[in-house]
Amino acid sequence: MTxxxxxxxxxxxxxxxxxxxxxxxxxxxxxxxxxxxxxxWGDGYSVCDFCxxxxxxxxxxxxxxxxxxxxxxxxxxxxxxxxxxxxxxMYAAMHALCRPGDVVVVDGNAHYTAILAAxxxxxxxxxxxxxxxxxxxxxxxGYAEAFQRxxxxxxxxxxxxxxxxxxxxxxxxxxxxxxxxxxxxxVPFLLNGAYSVGRMPLNAGDLGVDIIVGSGHKSMASSGxxxxxxxxxxxxxxxxxxxxxxxxxEVELLGCTxxxxxxxxMMASFPxxxxxxxxWDEEVRKARALCSAFEGLGIVPQGDRPHSHxxxxxxxxxxxxxxxxxxxxxxxxYRDLKARGICGIKAGLTRRFKLSTYMLKDNEIEAVIxxxxxxxxxxxx
Amino acid sequence: MTxxxxxxxxxxxxxxxxxxxxxxxxxxxxxxxxxxxxxxWGDGYSVCDFCxxxxxxxxxxxxxxxxxxxxxxxxxxxxxxxxxxxxxxMYAAMHALCRPGDVVVVDGNAHYTAILAAxxxxxxxxxxxxxxxxxxxxxxxGYAEAFQRxxxxxxxxxxxxxxxxxxxxxxxxxxxxxxxxxxxxxVPFLLNGAYSVGRMPLNAGDLGVDIIVGSGHKSMASSGxxxxxxxxxxxxxxxxxxxxxxxxxEVELLGCTxxxxxxxxMMASFPxxxxxxxxWDEEVRKARALCSAFEGLGIVPQGDRPHSHxxxxxxxxxxxxxxxxxxxxxxxxYRDLKARGICGIKAGLTRRFKLSTYMLKDNEIEAVIxxxxxxxxxxxx
Numbered sequence: 230m231t232x233x234x235x236x237x238x239x240x241x242x243x244x245x246x247x248x249x250x251x252x253x254x255x256x257x258x259x260x261x262x263x264x265x266x267x268x269x270w271g272d273g274y275s276v277c278d279f280c281x282x283x284x285x286x287x288x289x290x291x292x293x294x295x296x297x298x299x300x301x302x303x304x305x306x307x308x309x310x311x312x313x314x315x316x317x318x319m320y321a322a323m324h325a326l327c328r329p330g331d332v333v334v335v336d337g338n339a340h341y342t343a344i345l346a347a348x349x350x351x352x353x354x355x356x357x358x359x360x361x362x363x364x365x366x367x368x369x370x371g372y373a374e375a376f377q378r379x380x381x382x383x384x385x386x387x388x389x390x391x392x393x394x395x396x397x398x399x400x401x402x403x404x405x406x407x408x409x410x411x412x413x414x415x416v417p418f419l420l421n422g423a424y425s426v427g428r429m430p431l432n433a434g435d436l437g438v439d440i441i442v443g444s445g446h447k448s449m450a451s452s453g454x455x456x457x458x459x460x461x462x463x464x465x466x467x468x469x470x471x472x473x474x475x476x477x478x479e480v481e482l483l484g485c486t487x488x489x490x491x492x493x494x495m496m497a498s499f500p501x502x503x504x505x506x507x508x509w510d511e512e513v514r515k516a517r518a519l520c521s522a523f524e525g526l527g528i529v530p531q532g533d534r535p536h537s538h539x540x541x542x543x544x545x546x547x548x549x550x551x552x553x554x555x556x557x558x559x560x561x562x563y564r565d566l567k568a569r570g571i572c573g574i575k576a577g578l579t580r581r582f583k584l585s586t587y588m589l590k591d592n593e594i595e596a597v598i599x600x601x602x603x604x605x606x607x608x609x610x
Numbered sequence: 611m612t613x614x615x616x617x618x619x620x621x622x623x624x625x626x627x628x629x630x631x632x633x634x635x636x637x638x639x640x641x642x643x644x645x646x647x648x649x650x651w652g653d654g655y656s657v658c659d660f661c662x663x664x665x666x667x668x669x670x671x672x673x674x675x676x677x678x679x680x681x682x683x684x685x686x687x688x689x690x691x692x693x694x695x696x697x698x699x700m701y702a703a704m705h706a707l708c709r710p711g712d713v714v715v716v717d718g719n720a721h722y723t724a725i726l727a728a729x730x731x732x733x734x735x736x737x738x739x740x741x742x743x744x745x746x747x748x749x750x751x752g753y754a755e756a757f758q759r760x761x762x763x764x765x766x767x768x769x770x771x772x773x774x775x776x777x778x779x780x781x782x783x784x785x786x787x788x789x790x791x792x793x794x795x796x797v798p799f800l801l802n803g804a805y806s807v808g809r810m811p812l813n814a815g816d817l818g819v820d821i822i823v824g825s826g827h828k829s830m831a832s833s834g835x836x837x838x839x840x841x842x843x844x845x846x847x848x849x850x851x852x853x854x855x856x857x858x859x860e861v862e863l864l865g866c867t868x869x870x871x872x873x874x875x876m877m878a879s880f881p882x883x884x885x886x887x888x889x890w891d892e893e894v895r896k897a898r899a900l901c902s903a904f905e906g907l908g909i910v911p912q913g914d915r916p917h918s919h920x921x922x923x924x925x926x927x928x929x930x931x932x933x934x935x936x937x938x939x940x941x942x943x944y945r946d947l948k949a950r951g952i953c954g955i956k957a958g959l960t961r962r963f964k965l966s967t968y969m970l971k972d973n974e975i976e977a978v979i980x981x982x983x984x985x986x987x988x989x990x991x
Contacts, residue, residue, distance in 0.1 A: 230683055235881035239643040241671045241874060243650055245659065257654020262620040267648045269624055273638020273827025273834045278626065290622045302611055313694045316864045341856045345864050348855055446654025446870055453654045453870035454694070474729055475722045483697045483726050489827055489834035493622060500616035
C-alpha cells in the first residue's frame with residue numbers, strides 16, 4: 230500500500246457524457262435540492278441527531294412525516310419503511326412472510342435480484358414464462374397455471390411476484406388480474422416497482438398489491454442505495470414486526486436501514502418526484518417517438534407494442550452488420566456515440582441493447598435519433 | 611399532500627454545533643475528498659458505468675483494487691466485501707455460516723444490532739456477562755464458560771462474537787484469547803469492529819479473527835450507510851458464495867450492496883483513514899486527558915481504567931443534582947452545552963451519558979472541559 234497507490238483514490242472523476250441513456254441511471258439523477266442535501270447531511274449518522282431509538286420516528290429532520298405520512302399516501306399502502314433498495318425490500322418481505330422451502334411464483338422477466346432474494350431466503354422459484362421474441366409478454370393468466378404446477382408437485386406457495394415493468398423490456402403487465410387471483414388463493418402478492426415507483430402513477434391499493442418495493446436510486450432521484458418497502462394490513466405487521474429482544478427495533482430492518490444522507494436526498498427530491506409522476510404521459514410520448522424513429526433506421530423496438538415505458542430494448546441487425554467490419558469491431562457504437570456526447574449503452578453491445586428516454590428533453594431525443602442515423606450513414610456510406 | 615407540506619422537504623438544514631461529541635458521528639465526519647466525491651458521484655448507480663455484472667470487479671472507478679487489494683491488506687484478512695454497514699455484515703455472516711436454532715455466543719456489552727442480526731437469522735443468543743459498574747469488564751475466559759453452558763443444555767454453537775470495543779463503554783477486550791479458544795472449538799469468531807476499523811490499528815490475522823465487520827459511516831469517514839465485511843479462508847467461501855441460479859452474483863450480498871456514492875466516499879477518505887489509524891496513540895492520550903479532567907469535576911469515567919478508546923461513558927451525580935433544581939430540569943445540560951457551541955450528548959441525559967473525543971483538537975478538548983466546569987459552577991454558584 231504505497232502513498233501513490235492511495236493518493237489516486239482521493240480525486241476520482243466520473244467523466245459522464247452530456248446525454249446518458251442508461252436505464253439504471255436516468256431516474257436516479259439527483260435534483261438540485263438532493264445535491265444540496267448531500268452537502269448538508271453527508272456525514273455519517275447525520276440524520277440521527279434527535280433519534281430516540283426508531284429512525285422512522287425522527288421528527289427533526291421530518292422523517293416520521295415522510296415515512297408514516299407522505300410515502301403511504303404516495304404509494305397507496307398502509308405502512309412504508311425505507312430500505313437499502315428494491316432487492317433488500319424483496320428479501321425482507323420474503324424472509325418475513327415465507328418459510329424455507331416455499332415457492333415464489335415470479336414473472337419470467339423478473340429482475341435477477343428477485344431470484345437472489347428468494348435464493349437467500351431458502352425459497353424455490355417457479356416462473357410464469359414470458360413469450361419469446363419480439364414481445365416477451367407475460368400473461369397474467371400464467372400465474373394460475375404456475376400455481377397449479379406447484380400444487381401438482383406438492384409445493385407450498387409462499388408469495389407471488391410481478392416486476393412492473395421488468396428491467397429488460399420495460400413491459401407492463403396489469404397487476405389487477407394477478408392480485409385478484411392471489412387474493413383468492415390467499416398468497417401475498419409483491420409488486421417490484423423499481424422502474425415504476427417515482428416514474429409512473431401507481432397506487433398499490435387500487436392495484437390490489439399487498440407488498441410493494443421501489444428504488445430510490447433507480448427511480449426517485451435519490452443518492453443510493455435506498456429504496457422503499459410498503460405493505461398492507463397483516464403483512465405489514467409481520468414484515469415490520471418488532472424484536473422480542475430489543476425494544477422498538479424492527480427485526481427485518483436490523484433496527485434501521487438508511488442512517489445517512491441518502492434518506493434526506495429522497496426527501497429533498499420527493500416534491501419533484503410527486504410532480505414528475507403526474508407528467509408520465511409525456512414520457513410515454515417521448516419513448517414512442519424514439520421507438521418510431523429508430524424503427525425507421527432498422528433498430529427494432531422489442532416488448533410491448535405500442536411501448537408504454539421509457540425503458541426500451543432494441544434489436545439492431547443493421548448495427549451488428551456494421552460491427553463486423555468497423556474499426557474496433559463491436560466497440561464502434563460505444564465510441565461513435567461517445568464522440569457525439571451520448572453514453573449509457575454498454576460498451577461492446579450492438580445487436581441487442583436497452584436504453585431509457587426518461588426525463589430527456591425533446592431536443593435530446595432528437596439528438597439521439599440524429600446520432601444513430603448519422604453513425605449508420607457514416608459506416609454505410 | 612399539499613404543496614406547502616412537500617416544499618419544506620426541499621431545503622432541510624441540520625444546524626449542528628461547532629463541537630460534536632456524538633460517538634456515533636465523530637468517526638463518520640467526511641474528509642474534503644469525500645465531500646467532493648459526493649458531488650461527483652451522487653447520482654443513483656453512478657459507480658456502475660463500467661460494470662460487467664460484479665460491482666467488486668469494477669475497474670473504473672478502481673473498486674476492484676480497493677475491495678480486493680487495499681481493504682484485505684488494511685484489515686489483514688483474505689477476502690473483503692462492501693456492505694450496508696456493520697449490522698448487515700454480521701447478519702450476512704450469521705445467515706451464511708449458522709443454521710437456525712444455533713447459538714451465537716456474544717459479549718455482554720454487544721451492540722443491539724448483533725442481537726437483532728442473530729434474531730433475524732433465527733439464532734439464539736448466549737451472553738458472556740460483563741461485570742457491573744464501574745468497569746463493565748468482559749473476561750475472555752467467560753467464552754469458555756458460555757460455551758459450556760450451551761453444550762450442557764444440548765445447544766449447538768454457530769458463532770462467537772466480540773464487540774471491539776463495545777459501543778457503550780469503549781472497553782477493549784483482547785480478542786486473542788477468545789480466538790484461540792474458538793479455533794480449538796472450531797467455531798467461527800466474528801469481531802465487530804464498528805468502533806475500531808478506521809480508528810485503531812487492527813489486523814484480523816494477528817488477532818486470530820475469522821470474520822470482521824467495520825462501519826464506514828461510524829469510523830471510516832464515509833457517507834453511509836456503508837460497511838466492510840472481511841472473512842478468511844473457507845468462511846469467506848461460504849459467506850461470499852455465488853448464486854446457483856444467477857451467474858457471478860453473491861447471494862448474501864443480493865448481487866451488490868453499495869451501488870452509489872457512499873462507496874466512493876469510503877475510497878476518497880481511505881488514504882486519510884490509513885494515516886489517522888497510525889495516530890491512534892494521540893487519540894488515546896486525548897481521551898485520557900478528558901477523563902482525568904472530568905473526574906476532577908465529579909464526572910466519573912466508567913469502563914476500562916486507564917481508558918483506551920475515544921468513546922467514554924460517564925456517571926455524573928453532580929450534574930444529576932443540578933438537574934433537580936435547574937430551569938428546564940434534565941434538559942439543562944443539553945441547552946447549556948449548546949449555548950457554548952457543543953452538541954452530541956443526548957438531550958435530557960445528565961446522570962449517565964457517553965461521548966467521544968475522536969479527532970477533536972487539543973483546544974477543542976479544552977473547550978469541552980472548560981464548558982463543563984463553567985456549567986457546573988454557574989449552577990452551584
